[in-house]
Amino acid sequence: MVGLGNPGPEYALTRHNVGVMAVETLAGRWGGRLSPHKYTRCEVFEGRWAGHKVVLARGRSYMNESGGPVAVLADHFGVDAERVLLAHDELDIPFAALRVKQGGGDNGHNGLRSVRRSLGTGDTVRLRIGIGRPPGRQDPADFVLRPFTASEREELPHVLDRCADAIECVIADGVSAAQNRYNADPEAGNE
Numbered sequence: 001m002v003g004l005g006n007p008g009p010e011y012a013l014t015r016h017n018v019g020v021m022a023v024e025t026l027a028g029r030w031g032g033r034l035s036p037h038k039y040t041r042c043e044v045f046e047g048r049w050a051g052h053k054v055v056l057a058r059g060r061s062y063m064n065e066s067g068g069p070v071a072v073l074a075d076h077f078g079v080d081a082e083r084v085l086l087a088h089d090e091l092d093i094p095f096a097a098l099r100v101k102q103g104g105g106d107n108g109h110n111g112l113r114s115v116r117r118s119l120g121t122g123d124t125v126r127l128r129i130g131i132g133r134p135p136g137r138q139d140p141a142d143f144v145l146r147p148f149t150a151s152e153r154e155e156l157p158h159v160l161d162r163c164a165d166a167i168e169c170v171i172a173d174g175v176s177a178a179q180n181r182y183n184a185d186p187e188a189g190n191e
Contacts, residue, residue, distance in 0.1 A: 004088040004111040016144040019087035022163035050172040064110040067118025093130030100178040
């Protein structure tokens with residue numbers, strides 16, 4: 001599982017880093033944290049969950065250069081692209097909603113585009129984390145690099161817990177089960 005985002009404290013709490021936040025939440029739930037990895041340009045947590053060896057990671061490159069670290073990480077751990085799970089922000093999904101997806105296009109997301117180019121395929125599993133559209137005429141590129149609003153920050157821990165739950169469901173029960181359980185907006189009561 002790789003959380004896509006940007007490095008550095010100035011980006012840590014921005015919408016574009018919600019994928020990283022999700023992976024960090026899961027590492028914490030499992031009693032660990034991401035640490036610099038010697039052979040990749042990533043911070044990594046290695047462990048076991050539900051009988052599976054798992055690797056949680058975040059690249060130490062900027063979002064639009066995510067592909068290189070993800071490809072090196074997959075190669076180092078011998079993981080095929082269709083078994084890589086990418087957690088990332090998604091403008092076209094309302095804030096707090098999740099969508100689990102296998103494959104698909106990049107939908108203009110620079111991190112996904114970079115990963116697709118580096119892996120040579122878009123067949124990864126994706127946890128798309130809704131951040132909603134920018135208000136008014138705000139540039140989407142500016143919107144994703146801004147921190148969450150106060151009300152969003154209040155709800156964010158619950159969103160990140162649902163992200164961790166969804167990732168655990170993918171590992172234990174597969175993509176289809178995770179889609180059935182998490183591909184509905186939280187307000188719909190389908191948790």
